[in-house]
Amino acid sequence: MPSPIPLATYRIQLTSEFGFDEAAKIVPYLKQLGITHLYASPFLKARSGSTHGYDIVDQNALNPELGGEDAFDRLSAALKANDLGLILDFVPNHMGVHFADNAWWLDVLEWGPASPHAASFDIDWDTLPHRVKGGVLLPILGSSYGEALEQGQIELRFDPQHGSFSAWYYEHRLPIAPERYSEMLRVIVAEAEGSATPSEAGQKILELAARYTGLHRPSRSEAPEFKAALASDPAIHSVIEHGLTAYRAGPGRDMRTKALHSLLERQHYRLAHWRLATSEINYRRFFDVNSLAGLRVEDQKTFDAIHGLVKRLIAQDKLQGLRLDHIDGLRNPAQYCQRLTRLIREARGHLRQPFYLLIEKILGEHEKLPKLQGVHGTTGYEWLNAITQVLLDQDGMDTLNETWRQASNIPPKLTPVLEEAKRRVLETLLASEFTVLSRLLARIAGGHYSTRDFSADSLRQALELYVLHFPVYRTYMTTAGPSSTDRDLINHAIERARSDWFGADEGIFDFLRDTLTLDLTKADRVAPGKPRIRRFALKIQQFTGPMMAKSLEDTAFYRFHRLLALNEVGGDAAAQGLSTENFHVMMRERVETLPHGMTATATHDTKRGEDARARLLALPELADEWAGMVSRWKEMNARHVTTDGNMRGPSLAFEYMLYQGLIGAWPDALDDIFVERMKTYAIKAAREAKLETSWLNPHARYEEALVRFIESILDRSQSPNFIDSIEAFARRTSLIGALNSLSQITLKAMMPGVPDFYQGTEFWDFSLVDPDNRRPVDFDAREAAMMETENPNWKSLIEDWPDGRIKLAWTRTLLKMRRALPDVFTTGDYEPIAVNGPDKDHVIAFARQLKSEAVIVAVGRRLAKFSDHGRVWPREPIDATLDLSNYAGDFEIANVSKAAIPCRALFDNFPAAILKVNLQAAEKPSRIRKAAREHGRTA
Numbered sequence: 034m035p036s037p038i039p040l041a042t043y044r045i046q047l048t049s050e051f052g053f054d055e056a057a058k059i060v061p062y063l064k065q066l067g068i069t070h071l072y073a074s075p076f077l078k079a080r081s082g083s084t085h086g087y088d089i090v091d092q093n094a095l096n097p098e099l100g101g102e103d104a105f106d107r108l109s110a111a112l113k114a115n116d117l118g119l120i121l122d123f124v125p126n127h128m129g130v131h132f133a134d135n136a137w138w139l140d141v142l143e144w145g146p147a148s149p150h151a152a153s154f155d156i157d158w159d160t161l162p163h164r165v166k167g168g169v170l171l172p173i174l175g176s177s178y179g180e181a182l183e184q185g186q187i188e189l190r191f192d193p194q195h196g197s198f199s200a201w202y203y204e205h206r207l208p209i210a211p212e213r214y215s216e217m218l219r220v221i222v223a224e225a226e227g228s229a230t231p232s233e234a235g236q237k238i239l240e241l242a243a244r245y246t247g248l249h250r251p252s253r254s255e256a257p258e259f260k261a262a263l264a265s266d267p268a269i270h271s272v273i274e275h276g277l278t279a280y281r282a283g284p285g286r287d288m289r290t291k292a293l294h295s296l297l298e299r300q301h302y303r304l305a306h307w308r309l310a311t312s313e314i315n316y317r318r319f320f321d322v323n324s325l326a327g328l329r330v331e332d333q334k335t336f337d338a339i340h341g342l343v344k345r346l347i348a349q350d351k352l353q354g355l356r357l358d359h360i361d362g363l364r365n366p367a368q369y370c371q372r373l374t375r376l377i378r379e380a381r382g383h384l385r386q387p388f389y390l391l392i393e394k395i396l397g398e399h400e401k402l403p404k405l406q407g408v409h410g411t412t413g414y415e416w417l418n419a420i421t422q423v424l425l426d427q428d429g430m431d432t433l434n435e436t437w438r439q440a441s442n443i444p445p446k447l448t449p450v451l452e453e454a455k456r457r458v459l460e461t462l463l464a465s466e467f468t469v470l471s472r473l474l475a476r477i478a479g480g481h482y483s484t485r486d487f488s489a490d491s492l493r494q495a496l497e498l499y500v501l502h503f504p505v506y507r508t509y510m511t512t513a514g515p516s517s518t519d520r521d522l523i524n525h526a527i528e529r530a531r532s533d534w535f536g537a538d539e540g541i542f543d544f545l546r547d548t549l550t551l552d553l554t555k556a557d558r559v560a561p562g563k564p565r566i567r568r569f570a571l572k573i574q575q576f577t578g579p580m581m582a583k584s585l586e587d588t589a590f591y592r593f594h595r596l597l598a599l600n601e602v603g604g605d606a607a608a609q610g611l612s613t614e615n616f617h618v619m620m621r622e623r624v625e626t627l628p629h630g631m632t633a634t635a636t637h638d639t640k641r642g643e644d645a646r647a648r649l650l651a652l653p654e655l656a657d658e659w660a661g662m663v664s665r666w667k668e669m670n671a672r673h674v675t676t677d678g679n680m681r682g683p684s685l686a687f688e689y690m691l692y693q694g695l696i697g698a699w700p701d702a703l704d705d706i707f708v709e710r711m712k713t714y715a716i717k718a719a720r721e722a723k724l725e726t727s728w729l730n731p732h733a734r735y736e737e738a739l740v741r742f743i744e745s746i747l748d749r750s751q752s753p754n755f756i757d758s759i760e761a762f763a764r765r766t767s768l769i770g771a772l773n774s775l776s777q778i779t780l781k782a783m784m785p786g787v788p789d790f791y792q793g794t795e796f797w798d799f800s801l802v803d804p805d806n807r808r809p810v811d812f813d814a815r816e817a818a819m820m821e822t823e824n825p826n827w828k829s830l831i832e833d834w835p836d837g838r839i840k841l842a843w844t845r846t847l848l849k850m851r852r853a854l855p856d857v858f859t860t861g862d863y864e865p866i867a868v869n870g871p872d873k874d875h876v877i878a879f880a881r882q883l884k885s886e887a888v889i890v891a892v893g894r895r896l897a898k899f900s901d902h903g904r905v906w907p908r909e910p911i912d913a914t915l916d917l918s919n920y921a922g923d924f925e926i927a928n929v930s931k932a933a934i935p936c937r938a939l940f941d942n943f944p945a946a947i948l949k950v951n952l953q954a955a956e957k958p959s960r961i962r963k964a965a966r967e968h969g970r971t972a
Contacts (some may be wrong), residue, residue, distance in 0.1 A: 035118035035353055037386040038409070038629050038859050039070040040851045041782070042120060042789045046074045046637055046807050047096075048084055053104035057111040062816045066841075067848020070118040070354060070389070072789065074637065076105070077342065080129045084807065085637070086122075087358065088129030088325060091136070092339040109351045118353030120389060123343060125369065126362035127319040130154075130326040131173050133206035138326065141169070143208035144253060145301030153335040155317035155327040157469055161303055171302045172310035172323050173205050182294055185283030187304070189293060191273045196264030200297060202304070210300055211251040211259065217296065218242040221276030234268035311729065314465040319362065320579045321462040327575070331364045336372055347380040347388070354389030356412060360405075361394065361507050361578030364571050367405055368511065374407035391631060395582070395603045397505035402627060403518075410630015413789060414603030417633050419611060419619060420780050421598055421646060423877065424773055426895040427610035429653030430596075436660040437595040440667075441686035445595050447607035454588035455501050455580065457723050462583055466576055471496055473569045477548060480562045484544050495541045498530035499549075506578040512567055514551050523549050549573065590640065591722035594690035597697065598649035601640055613877050617865035620879070623785045624863045632786035634777055635794050637807060642798035643791075644840075645697035647777055648763075648770030652693070654897035655766070662762055666692055669755045673745040675738035682738025683715075684725055691715065691743070692759070698799045699763035701835065703756065708747045714801040715739045765903025769896055771797070771834050772906065772944055775843055776877075776892035779945040782847035783881060783890040785863055795844055796837035815841060827942040831906070843945070850888060850947055857883045866891075869933070870913035875899070876936055878915050885952045891915060891936065893944025910937035911944065 043063050045056055056071065063071065075086035078094040086096065095105050112119055130138040137150040145151065145168070146158055158167035174181045181187055181202065188201050189209075198209040198217065209217070219242050222235045231239060241262055245251045251259045263269055282290035297304060305313070310323045317327030330336045346352040355373075360366050370390075377388045387409075394411045396402060402411060434445035443450070459467055471493040478484040478492055503526040508519040515523065527546045534542065547553040551570050554563045590600040593607075600606045623630075635643040652659050667688065675682040683691060694714065700707045716736055719726050726732035746752045774797070782788045791798075793810035796818075800806035822830065822842035830839035851858050861883035868876045875898070878891040893899070893911060901908040914933040939946040 035069055035116055036855060036859075037353070037389065039118065039120070039354070039389060039787045040855055040858065041068050041848050042070045042072040042631065042787060043068040044072045044074070044636065044789060044791045046792060047076055047086060047099050049082070049098040051809065052099035053108040054100055057104075057108040059812050059816075060108075060111040060115050060117060062812060062819065064115040064117060065819060066790075066795065066845055067852055068117065068790070069852075070120050071112060072120040072354075072356065073122060075122050075124050075358070077124075080132065080134060083129075084804070087124055087127075087319075089124055090129045090134045092128070093342045095342070105351075118389075119351065120354035120356055120391075121343070121346075121352055122356045122358060124358045125328065125330050125339065126359045127325045127327050129324055131171065131324050132204050139206065139208055142171075142300070142302050143210060145210070147253065152332050153329055153338070155329050157315040160315045160469060160472060161313075166299070168300065169302050169316055170305055170309065170314050171205075171207070172305045172307045172314060173202060174304055174306045177306050178304050181304070182282050182290055182297075183284065185281070185286075187282060187293065187297070189277055189280040189296070191270070191277060193264060193267075193270040193273075196260030196262065200293075207297075207300070207302065207304070209296070211256045213296060213299060214251065214259065215242040215245045217280075218273075220279050220292070221273055223276070224279035225272045225276035232268075232272065234266060234272045237266065238263075238269055238272060308729065310465060311461050312464050312468065315469065317466065317575065319359065320583055327362060329364070330369055333372075336369070340373070340376055344376055344380045347377055348382070354391070356391045356393065358393050359578075360392040362575055364575060365511055366392075366509060367403070370405040370407055377407070389629075395506055395586075398605055400505050401518075403509045403516075410627040410786070412636065413631035413633035413786065414601070414636075416630075416781075416784070416786060417639075418599075418601055418604040418608075419616065420632075420634065420777055421601065421604070421650065422608050422611035423613060423616040423780075424647075424650055424776060424894045425598070425608075425610040426650075426653040426897075427612075429656035430609050432656035432660060433596055433653055436656070436663060437689065439660075440663055440689040441594070443593070443686055445607070447589065447593055447605075450593045451585060451589045452501055454592065454723075455584040458580060458584045458588060459497060459500065461723070461727075461729055463576070463580055466579075467497070467500075470569065470573055470576060473565065473572070474545070474548065477553075477562060477565055477569060478544065480565070487538055487541050487544065491536055491538050491541055492545075494536065495530065495534065495545055498533050499526050499545060500577065500580060502526045502529035502533075503577050503581075506581045507574045508577075510551070510570060510574060512551075512571070520550055586640075587721050588723055591690075591718050592686065592724065594686060594693065596649065596652060597641065597690065597693045598646045598652075601646065602636070602638055613865075613868075613874070616877065617863075617879065620785055620863045621865075624861075628785045629859070630786055631789045632781050632784060633789045633791070634781050635791035635798060635806070636789075637791070637803060639791075639806065640802050641694075641697055642800035642806060643777065643794060644770060644774045644797045645799045645801075647773035648766045648799075649693060649697050650773050651766040651769035651897060651903065652696075654769065654895060655902060658762075658902070662758070663689065663692055666755060666759065669752065669758070670742070670746050673742050673752070675734075675741065677734060677738075680725070680735060680738075682725070682735050683719075683742055687715075687719060687722070687725075687739075688742075690718065694718075694801070695759060696763050696766055698801055699760070699767070700799070703747065703749070703760070708744065710801060710805055711747065712740050712743050714805060715743055717802065767835070767903070768900055768906060769903045771839075772893065772896045772900065774840060775943050775945045776894060776896075778840070778844055779847060779890065779892045779947070780877070782844070782851065783858075783888065783947065784879075785881075788848075788851075790844070795841040797835075797840060818842075819845065831942050839943070847947065850949065854883075854886055854888060854949070857881050857886050857888060861887075867916035868913050868936075869916055870936075872911045872913040872936070875911055876913050876915075882952070887950050887952055889915070889948040889950060891934075891939055891946050893936075893940060896944060899944075906943070907940070911940055912937070915939075 076096050076099055077089050078091040078096050079086045080088040080090055095101055129135060140150050141148045156169050161168050161170055190201055191198055200207040218238050222231060222238050226232060226235050280289060280293040282293045319325035363369050390407045390409055391412055392408055396415045437445050474492050474496055475489040478487045508522055510519050527542050531542045548566055549570055554566050586602055590606060599608050719739060720728045725735045746755055749756050795815050818838045818841050822838055825842040830842055861881045864880045866878035866880055868878050875893055875895050876891060881888045899909055899911055900906045913936045917933055
């Protein structure tokens with residue numbers, strides 16, 4: 034039976050090519066690796082052809098493209114046979130909409146607010162511009178609505194099997210409201226049979242139309258009978274098919290085009306060009322993805338409806354954990370976690386063991402995770418960045434700052450870059466959501482005589498300043514009001530916004546603050562429309578998260594390229610590094626707060642592979658040389674740059690970014706596949722930056738210039754000197770990066786938390802951002818390498834380090850230690866170990882201990898000095914010792930005293946080591962007092 038708290042998880046990306054059966058085949062391999070829980074991407078029914086599973090269309094069915102129920106049962110059996118648990122990446126925030134596969138969404142389009150599923154989607158029915166009747170905007174058209182209509186691209190069809198009418202735009206089904214069937218049927222019969230006496234089938238149709246005319250239009254309860262009557266007679270079908278030409282729009286068919294337009298205008302939706310989503314969409318989306326509509330899980334019926342299958346799988350003990358996607362998108366995460374915890378408790382019955390529950394949450398600098406019932410922690414982005422920063426050479430950052438400034442003409446300050454990115458996102462991607470909030474704020478202000486003179490424009494500007502200065506992803510306020518932390522965040526942003534305000538209405542920020550904190554609803558305040566105020570205050574929390582994500586991760590990180598290793602999800606691109614002392618403080622605090630959250634170094638959302646990031650950490654250590662290299666490469670490649678007026682392709686900043694991207698991902702042998710990967714990455718990076726080009730408005734000439742530049746500089750016939758130069762430098766960063774990687778996975782596996790391993794990263798991972806990091810994994814090669822390294826020869830493996838087997842063997846060794854001492858790593862203490870000697874700043878050491886068992890861990894950092902700047906390992910040993918003055922005992926390592934272990938003895942193969950020691954009883958259980966002769970030095 035798997036342990037309730039995982040010792041190590043392994044994330045897989047399920048696809049139609051790698052479904053449940055393929056996952057079942059690798060379960061024995063994962064067990065041998067030391068994994069205790071398989072951590073799967075979403076596997077509920079998603080849109081056909083989905084490559085990620087987040088576009089779920091039915092929360093209560095397993096994805097048939099992954100193999101369905103039978104294949105899932107085979108996976109469950111394989112997991113149980115190997116004592117592995119299963120963690121599901123669950124999506125409570127949104128569903129895939131549009132097209133023709135989401136029954137809930139189609140019902141909403143057919144019945145509007147009267148649909149029982151209308152409450153499940155976050156739709157502002159009454160805010161659709163230029164329309165008397167409420168509706169939902171559908172930005173699905175590839176051209177303007179008028180053009181699509183006149184070109185006959187929108188077609189009215191009859192479904193004879195179900196007796197229903199729908200308009201179709203290519204693969205998008207748009208149900209016609211049954212209340213319009215009567216008038217349609219009369220028009221259809223007239224078109225099909227003219228002025229002649231109606232046929233028997235035509236008469237039946239007219240009788241049905243008459244039955245539901247006027248006040249007797251088909252209600253939801255009557256509609257099935259009405260549709261069944263239309264579906265029952267093939268003769269009726271024939272008349273309808275002939276009569277539908279009355280609505281057959283197209284060139285030269287003005288009357289029929291107008292007829293179809295008139296019909297569409299009276300539906301519960303409005304068709305629009307996809308670009309209109311940036312300004313007028315009136316349903317909450319997942320970020321700026323039009324085909325993912327936000328769910329209102331705060332609605333109890335919606336919560337119950339989307340958790341039915343999950344509850345069953347938990348009750349059947351086929352699910353041992355959940356990872357909650359995009360928790361910041363929920364209106365009330367605290368309420369959601371309370372309900373989910375109750376559901377899990379009901380499903381598990383008498384079982385009282387912990388159920389593993391994680392949230393995907395990005396924490397800002399110095400931000401603490403709010404207390405959420407049942408949650409063990411986050412998916413680990415904050416710890417990814419802590420590991421990166423503690424391995425960083427802080428001494429080289431000043432040089433990198435200046436190199437970035439000179440190469441890009443951009444100061445090494447992230448704040449102004451982020452603020453400008455936020456403005457761009459507000460103006461484009463999330464303008465619709467912001468408009469909804471602005472209008473709601475204006476209605477609140479207009480509801481009382483003391484605030485009604487605040488103009489809508491002034492309120493919008495004030496709210497924009499607040500959003501621009503809001504420092505984290507969101508607050509976690511409930512209807513009870515803000516916590517002290519939330520109030521401090523709101524006050525901070527209000528004061529920053531006020532300092533940038535040059536308008537006349539100074540009191541506007543007091544009003545905005547009191548609305549955001551719900552102070553406006555207090556008993557002593559005269560504030561009509563209190564439900565509207567609460568709605569605004571809670572709804573803006575759902576906006577600031579996507580706002581920060583799109584501005585920071587998906588815009589600023591593609592503009593600010595000082596050191597790409599820091600431009601990671603949840604990271605601080607302007608960081609200067611983390612001292613070992615502060616790292617120890619963070620780890621000890623983690624033991625006391627949330628010791629069971631994940632520690633990740635790669636995910637499906639990271640900007641680059643974990644080993645590409647480790648390579649880039651070599652740049653601060655080679656900072657002077659790097660600056661010279663960049664200068665030389667720019668001269669070499671100047672002839673490949675395209676200039677056209679003010680356009681430079683690539684831009685100065687992008688060219689600097691590209692050289693880092695090449696270093697991080699440089700392959701063993703340059704080939705066409707790598708060139709194509711880099712071109713794909715470059716286009717995505719340029720569009721994400723939203724400067725010279727973007728997803729909304731691609732700049733063809735600039736993108737063509739980028740592609741030509743990459744093709745030219747990576748073509749040996751055109752750029753032999755550049756390729757030789759960057760290849761030589763990449764080889765050196767590769768060695769330093771490999772050493773950094775071994776330190777990185779040692780920290781991940783040994784520090785507090787549950788280490789998570791992303792699929793395929795047992796070998797070196799130099800992938801780029803998705804979809805590059807979601808390529809198929811060769812598990813056969815990894816299983817063969819595991820068998821070859823059953824009894825690792827570390828000296829041989831370090832000599833052959835480029836093949837990646839050393840990383841797999843070391844990963845397995847680390848996880849073997851975790852499985853041997855599960856309690857030490859699940860509930861044990863974290864104790865820093867002092868390091869002495871000239872090279873003490875190049876070593877991080879600590880102990881994990883519980884009662885009489887302990888593991889001493891030591892890793893190297895800033896290792897260029899000891900590898901002749903990446904030319905050979907080891908060029909010289911690390912001159913430092915671990916201070917064991919608090920640890921009495923003997924160690925079976927040559928030339929080791931009882932008071933210290935020299936790092937040269939630990940790092941004789943590579944700069945990472947773990948020692949298992951047995952302890953005698955100690956006065957203070959949190960301190961190691963005595964080590965026995967038994968130890969487990971593994972490197």
